[in-house]
Amino acid sequence: MKSLFAALSRYIAHDDPLTFALNKVAMVLAGNTPFYPLYLWAVLGRDAAPSILLTLCSFPFWAVVPAIARRNGLAGRLVLTVVGVLNTVWCSAVLGFASGTALFLIPCVLLGTLGFHQRERIVSLAIAALPFIAYGVLRFSTWVPLKRYSGAEYSSLITLNGFSVACLVGFLGIAFASARPTRAT
Template identity: 40%
Template structure:
């Protein structure tokens, strides 16, 4: 099973390999999110079930990457920003779930080559627009948590988003020698 998973996520393009790894780490962590909420914040975990709607999109990133690296990278960012928006609607802004836009912003700026800057800027703008979207447009949250539970949710979401951001930085730092200047300016393999 580990060999099949490794083969599914492998990609010769370093940016694509990072994106595949991030997508599958998210997939592997999504089933635990309700448990984290129960442990850290509240036994009311029903709103977290909506996060599973994005799981197929994250899981499809490596498959999309084989078709087009640009498509795969765009799918990862769309799933991340979309999932954050969905969680914001489910939990409300008091949960601090918008912090997951930070790893999305980091990915938007690091996954695309110089020749793909329009995509980087587009996804960056989309992440900012998602954050700035008025809460009234999303309606009320599925469940109103107590003030202490919201503080616990904010802490949980901060730690989760910070961990994801660190992972992204760590993965990219491991590929610094393979993301060459030529790749950055001229080579658009698989795009």
């Protein structure tokens, strides 16, 4: 087990503290992705199984972020944010806007604003606009989810997704704080 953690530590390592922090975020997202369908199954029941498995599609994209970041830190951080937005749009298309999956655009805004250095501000502003555009598309689209759920099921999904977003935002705060230089007071 130690060798697995050592290999993972080497995989996410980066000289830039901000890129290193976002590599950690990518690995946490990759590690949690397989559990999301289980949470959905617990809330929606086994009848939802075919469509909820589609939420696994983002796993390889989260997992490849550190490899991309090793070649180019900016590219890795961009990919993480874009994959977050695309995954949110995808899950919203699968489960429906009423599921509350669009709440995951909130951490995407944080990735787009806090995940870049001051010298990358123009890139940051451009990438931070993506979650807002995605929200507009999701909110006003006429996409029909693969399966419609009851009001009670959608309420449970909103609770699940809202809690998940809160946990992710908290983790992002910790990750970003670890990447910032500290000053003695």
